[in-house]
Amino acid sequence: MHEMSLAEGVLQIIEDSAKTQNFSRVKTVWLEIGQLAGVEVEAMKFCFDAVVRDSIAEDAKLEIIETPGQAWCLHCAETVNVKALFDACPKCGSHQVQVTGGNEMRVKELDVE
């Protein structure tokens, strides 16, 4: 459910940058969402469409770039791919892994006019 708040956060960032960067319409929004960020991409899309209604981003296309979950395995001493926060290292099965990537949620870029 917090996708609604996140979508509002996205709109806020867009509106703030509209003031500083001087644009009045947003055509495409690129978000970077990590696999481990706890964000449901479909819910995010749904909420985004609801939130941007009557805003400068109305009808904007939402492009989501999903970044893979990555972790550092202490046993293998290398970066491995993980699908969930509690995944064991896919190589050695150890749980001594530290998530290093895939928990980001960022507004990356806007296509504006």
Add this chain to the structure above:
Amino acid sequence: MCNVCGCGAGETTIDGKAVEHGEHGHSHGGHFHVHADGTAHDHDHAHDHTHDHGHEHAQAKHLHYHLHADGTSHDHGHDHLPGHGHDHDHSHTHSQDTAHYGLGPAGAHAPGMSQARMVKIEQDILSKNDSFANDNRSYLAEHGIFALNLVSSPGSGKTTLLVKSIAALNGSVPLAVIEGDQQTDNDAARIRATGAPALQINTGKGCHLDAFMVGKAMQQLKLDGDSLLLIENVGNLVCPASFDLGEAHKVAILSVTEGEDKPLKYPDMFRAADMMLLNKCDLLPYLTFDADLAVANARRVNPDIQVIRISATSGEGMDEWLDWIRAGCKKAVERKSIDGR
């Protein structure tokens, strides 16, 4: 906030005066705004408020947050003087027809300005919340306040644990409580019954507290320096994980009447927490719950998580929990004097 009568404003509570309630109805039409960026829009508001009065608050403080379908939100604050009694039934109907000018696809802009271009943003979606959280954190640090954000599923026993903890601390540490729930101020009333100041935030449809709400609540509570702030989040193991409030630690409460695999099902929360309280341990003899497995699962998600097995009912583990709180308070005070030097 309503620009006509100021009825939605939190300032009615900041000066500590009782809010005058009564039959209250108004409608607004034709607000016209021009924003800094030159865009303009107008809207019509219609509000209907009805209040019924009749019960007793000792020191009732109350914040309501409303989020409307159109994405606008507002909050109300009430502050009731001791002895002033009333009861309210709020019913709000809002209808807003928003008309925007100059924003549509055929919006008016200066010739030559309509060229499409790419704008690099690279900004974290939660950056706004995080900046409010940082403000809260610096305020807390400057005043030597140790703040905990208590998170769990509904029904894990957070409020009972708080009530018992406050009673056991028995005034040895000055403290205040912020209660988050979608509706009702039942929890704040339970805390106030212990004599501790409490402020209820009703998030309405919201599923978590955010740093802005908590910052505002902190202002209203007028926290003592060198004190303890306990924030009981909305009962939800998903959303509050992402929203930093400026606290020192998130404390996840898992009760033994839930499943051992809850840390695996809701890994974000157990990963975000520094402490897990395994609550209702007095019930273990009657359940098939495997406490060791629950702890192992929590450590799978978060190898560094501290765990205390506790029971608000029998008192098991309470000393360890209160010692941990006292140590945190002491550290907050020490840090303040080091940083303030």
